[in-house]
Amino acid sequence: MSLSAMLRRLLYVSTPNEALIFSGRTRQVADRDVGYRVVRGGRALRMPLFELVDKVDLTNIPIDIEVKGAYSKGGIPLNVHGVANVKLPGEEPLLNNAIERFLGRSRADILQIAKETLEGNLRGVLALLTPEEVNQDKVRFAQTLLEEAEHDLGRMGLVLDTLKIQNITDDVGYLNSIGRIQGARVRMEAAIAEAGAKADAAAQQAQNWCAAEIAKVDAD
Secondary structure, eight states: OOHHHHHHHHEEEOOTTEEEEEEEEEEEETTEEEEEEEEESSEEEOOTTTOEEEEEEOSOEEEEEEEEEEEOTTSOEEEEEEEEEEEOOSSTTHHHHHHHHHTTOOHHHHHHHHHHHHHHHHHHHHTTSOHHHHHHOHHHHHHHHHHHHHHHHHHHTOEEEEEEEEEEEOSSSHHHHHHHHHHHHHHHHHHHHHHHHHHHHHHHHHHHHHHHHHHHHHHO
């Protein structure tokens, strides 16, 4: 085999959306020894007989999150649907956690682990909030969930890129009844405000009439 042919067999090129993991030789990272080196967005030669090469996909993994019958604060079971994007970090030392946990695992395996983690976090956050808090402020709910999930996913070497709560329902009609009560309250407050405005206008009109009559008497 010619030298050029051998080099082609040993040369590996990494695209911007992947990392190459050359495992088999020890090096030091953050005061500890690891049995691999990482190449991202470049090229490197594999040491024959000593190294194996794996590719790690760094693109987003879309995840559909759904929990049913998760108890909120106060004991009302809620159903929540959301979407998230997770990915493996592109830089060390965060990437080291992902390599040690997921190297050799399929993308489907990573998706399932991240999904179970997110849904567990979702149930935990729901238990701390009332149905009213969850339903009225989805942004705060999602932010609280994001903070919880980022910590747990980060320990596994995953990055939570985006998270959005899409739908919140329940099977007992509790949220619908809250909506009806709130709607009735808004209509009542609007009616009171309108009546108050009419009363103020009538009082002002009477005051103006009295002033006009007094002015007439003074003129006579």
